[in-house]
Amino acid sequence: MVDAIEHNVLWGIKVSKTGGIMFKIGSSYTRKEINNIVGGSMQVYLPTKIGEVVAAFLTKDYDHQSPKVILVGHGPLIEGAANHLSIQPSAIPVFLKKAFNSWEYQGMF
Numbered sequence: 001m002v003d004a005i006e007h008n009v010l011w012g013i014k015v016s017k018t019g020g021i022m023f024k025i026g027s028s029y030t031r032k033e034i035n036n037i038v039g040g041s042m043q044v045y046l047p048t049k050i051g052e053v054v055a056a057f058l059t060k061d062y063d064h065q066s067p068k069v070i071l072v073g074h075g076p077l078i079e080g081a082a083n084h085l086s087i088q089p090s091a092i093p094v095f096l097k098k099a100f101n102s103w104e105y106q107g108m109f
Contacts, residue, residue, distance in 0.1 A: 023093055023105040030101050031057070038093065046070075046081035053085040056109070059097040067094040067106045 022037060023029065031042045038054040040047025045057040058066040072082040085092070095103035 025105055025107050028098055028102045028104045029095070031103065034093075034095065034103060044077065044081065046078070046085060048081055048084060051084060052088050052090070053081055053092055055092050056085075056094045057097065057103060058094065066096060067109055 023034075034055060035042045035047075038047070039049040040054045046053050047055055047057075056067070056070060058070065060066065062071060070082075070085075072078060091108040094106045094109045096106055098104045
């Protein structure tokens with residue numbers, strides 16, 4: 001469950017008054033809980049909002065070095081999101097899949 005901290009909205013992402021995104025490292029969240037905070041698609045692993053990647057949803061099955069290394073697949077949507085991520089200056093929240101619809105927050109990368 002997302003911490004019940006009073007928040008503001010910055011670039012469409014809810015942030016705490018201290019400026020941090022409201023996730024706790026090591027805690028697990030559902031895609032819906034995460035999506036309610038960061039926005040973007042709930043079905044892709046690099047969701048975007050207004051041309052920026054807003055999070056990464058990774059699995060050790062495919063990305064053995066994640067979250068430090070993100071392996072990108074092929075296809076216009078995947079490659080487009082990866083290109084946006086490679087040039088955007090801001091860090092994004094990264095989550096690793098732990099079980100069905102359970103994503104553990106790893107931090108901002």
